[in-house]
Amino acid sequence: MSFHLKSFLLCVPVLLNVSQAQIRTVPCLPENGFAERIRSAVDSVWIVDTHEHLETEEARISRAADLDFTHLFRHYALEDLTSASNSYDIIGVIFGSDFSEQERWQLFEPYFSAMRSTGYGRVPLIVANDLYGISDITTTTYEELSQQIRQASKPGLYRDVLKKRARIELSIQDGGHQQFDPQFFHHVERFDDFIMLSSASAVELIAQRTGVSIQNLDDYLAALREAVISGVERKMVGIKSALAYNRTLAYGNCDPEQAQQLFAELLSGKNLSFDALKSLQDFVMHRLVDLAEEFDLPIQIHTGLQAGNGNIITNSNPTHLTQLIMSHPRVDFCLFHGGYPYGGELAVLAKNFPNVYIDMCWSAIISPSYSKRYLHEWIETVPANKILAFGGDYSVVELVYAHSVMARRIVAGVLIEKVESGYLTEKEGIAVANRILRQNALEVFHLQGQTRKPDSLAVLQRSGNLQQWWQIHRSTEGFIRNWMVIGPFEFGSGLNDVLPPERKFDPSSKFTGRGEDVTWQKIVTGESGELNFLSIFQKNVKIKQGDLTGMAYALAEFKSAKEKDIKLSLGSNDGAKIWLNDEVIYNRHLGRRAFADNEFLDIHVKKGWNRLLVKVENLGASWGLYVRLIDPDAEIEMREFK
Ligand SMILES: [Zn+2]
Structure with a gap:
């Protein structure tokens, strides 16, 4: 960094001004009524709900006659009732059907009074108040609540609760291997039983x-x-x-x-x-x-x-x-x-x-x-x-509403x-x-x-340089996918050390690499064109130890019907040195992440076979290469090594 007297002097009056003015720690005071406006904006959003276990409306309706106030305490509130009571037996009786509703309420009430302050405990109270007009769940109101829950269990319940009241446009159901009513749901599926091999x-x-x-x-x-x-x-x-x-x-x-x-x-x-x-x-x-x-x-x-x-x-x-x-x-x-x-x-x-x-x-x-x-x-x-x-993460629809509130x-x-x-x-x-x-x-x-994803960015759809780049970039055309690769070699003092593979190409040669001898390997990349040196060298003794620096060589050959100028696009991690027909056309040492079409080089290819040799350095972590030939005549033929 260098110090410029002139720019310092220019700053002085500004500094003086600041010291005289009042320092403002709040950049901008909100306008009156902002809290109300934010609340109403939040309330008006049509939510996309990422996780539910809702039973179907039909299943709910089919059980209507058996429902009572405990319906609102199923799922999570039941866990806090268990925690409050330390008695799975009592909880089992409360949520069972062997005793009268009054008897079960009397067992329930003391533990409810202990857990009504938890998050799970607030949910049924909001449901009772907002959906059933019952301001508290008490000895005098539980029967009315039970009755209202039964009455509400009719077709249209989900539309009322999820859409009208909760303003949830869509929910993602986590409910197994089936399709759900598309007016409310999309779904995800689990494959955990495949993972839990035992x-x-x-x-x-x-x-x-x-x-x-x-x-x-x-x-x-x-x-x-x-x-x-x-x-x-x-x-x-x-x-x-x-x-x-x-x-x-x-x-x-x-x-x-x-x-x-x-x-x-x-x-x-x-x-x-x-x-x-x-x-x-x-x-x-x-x-x-x-x-x-x-x-x-x-x-x-x-x-x-x-x-x-x-x-x-x-x-x-x-x-x-x-x-x-x-x-x-x-x-x-x-x-x-x-x-x-x-x-x-x-x-x-x-x-x-x-x-x-x-x-x-x-x-x-x-x-x-x-x-x-x-x-x-x-x-x-x-x-x-x-x-x-x-x-919402609930099986009972009313509880989703309260959770959304x-x-x-x-x-x-x-x-x-x-x-x-x-x-x-x-x-x-x-x-x-x-x-x-x-x-x-x-x-x-x-x-x-x-x-x-970038596909949705408007600027990539409008004609211009970015769009041209994007069209090249999103295609899989032109990648060199057939390579001969050798390495890893010692990093030494960098790209300009002359190592044996750059003197002469002989696919049968063997050299001293990092920690062990190395030979040329034939590699064909996937459609993405990515040459991933770490996976190619994964068996190397140094790489296995997590010591990932070094040099790699990748060699490709291609045939052109005529002598011409084309473009080559490059992505490398990290820097690279490139020879085309034994002439250095690129030499750059730097640390970077490899992505296709990071840089474009103008290259001159000869009629007949051309040889491209790329030396890629790794300063640590990932190690890769992408090379694409952009040939307007689309006639270049790649060598498939044997
Ligand atoms: Zn869940």
Whole structure:
């Protein structure tokens, strides 16, 4: 940095001015009435609800005659009643049908008075008040409440409660392998039974259910793929995983050969150790996420507090998912329940990883003040298109309404405070509300044509340089996919060290590489054109130790019908040196992430065969290369190495 006297002097009067003026710590005071306007804006959003377990309206109606006040205490309130009573027996009697309603109320009342202050306890009170006009649930009102619940159980209940009262446009149901009434629902499906491999008989059950004969791990993965395809055919909009109820969320990387071996042992009836089973489950989970990528589906993962009384909370810490998230950067992960109580951890994950969303489903009723505290923090730490603020997570429809009321209060309360303090303007606050209650969910689940993918950016559709780049970039044409690769070599003093592969190409030669001898390997990339050196060199002794620096060479040959000028597009991680027919055409040392079409070079190709040699350095972490030839005549032919 250099110091310029002139610019310093120019600053002085400004500094003096500032010291005389009053310092304004609040950038802009909100206009009168802002709180009311924010509340009404939040109330008017048509919510897209990311998570429900609702029974069908028909099922609800069919049970109408049996319903009473306890209907509003099913699901989560029941857990706090259990916690308050420490008696599963008494709770069983309250929610059973063997005793009169009056007797059951008398058992219920003392524990209700203890848990009515929890988030779960507030929900039935809001339902009674707002939907049934009963201001409190007491000895004198419970019978009327029961009667009203029965009376309301008729066709049109869902429309009334979900649409008219809760203003929920769509809910994502987590309800198994079926289709739901499309006027209310989309759905996600679970494949957790495939992951929870435990015995040969469990595999046999899956074989029977899917109709796939399972003799080895490949068959098993084929059955999983079939199951996912069936879900796609039923129009599922994502995959849900709730395995934090069964095991830790830490999914390590198990190599395919080891997984094949373990699976064979399992099928043979051998009892696998806990660690061995976990490795196998981890492997299948990674393959499920591969399928999520293949079918462009987001994955919802339960993190934090588990429903029910008596689970192991540490299994559900969202940071356990780090390796899974890092291994699948193109899959969107929606981490559930505001991670309660791991809100700070969730903030870090969603901030660091572009593919992580915070989903607050269930959290508004677990604890309104936790939700408020962390929503404040998440708005400050995480881009507003990555927070999903509502999922009712209930089986009883009235409870979804009350939950939505509590969630809207939280969102409005946070935004009002953010505007009051001058952190956001009123307009910004209302925009955040729209995103987190609606727009983000449409984008994550690709509903109503919404997406956050670049395809939706208007500037990429308008004619101009960006559009031209985008058209090249989104196509798979022209990538060099046939390569001979050798490495890793020592990084040494960088790209200009002369190493043997650049002296002469002989596919049979063997050189001293990093930690061991290296030879040329034939590599054909996927359609994306990505040459991933870390996976090519994964067996190298240094790479295995996590020592990822070095040099790699990739060589390709192509034939042109004539001498001409064309363009070559390059993406490399990190810097690269390129020779075309033994002449250096590019030499740049820098640290960067590789993406296709990062740079364009004008190159001159000769008639007949041309040879391209690319030396790619790695300064650490990922290591890759993309090369595309942009030939307007589309006549260039690539050499397929033998
Ligand atoms: Zn749920």
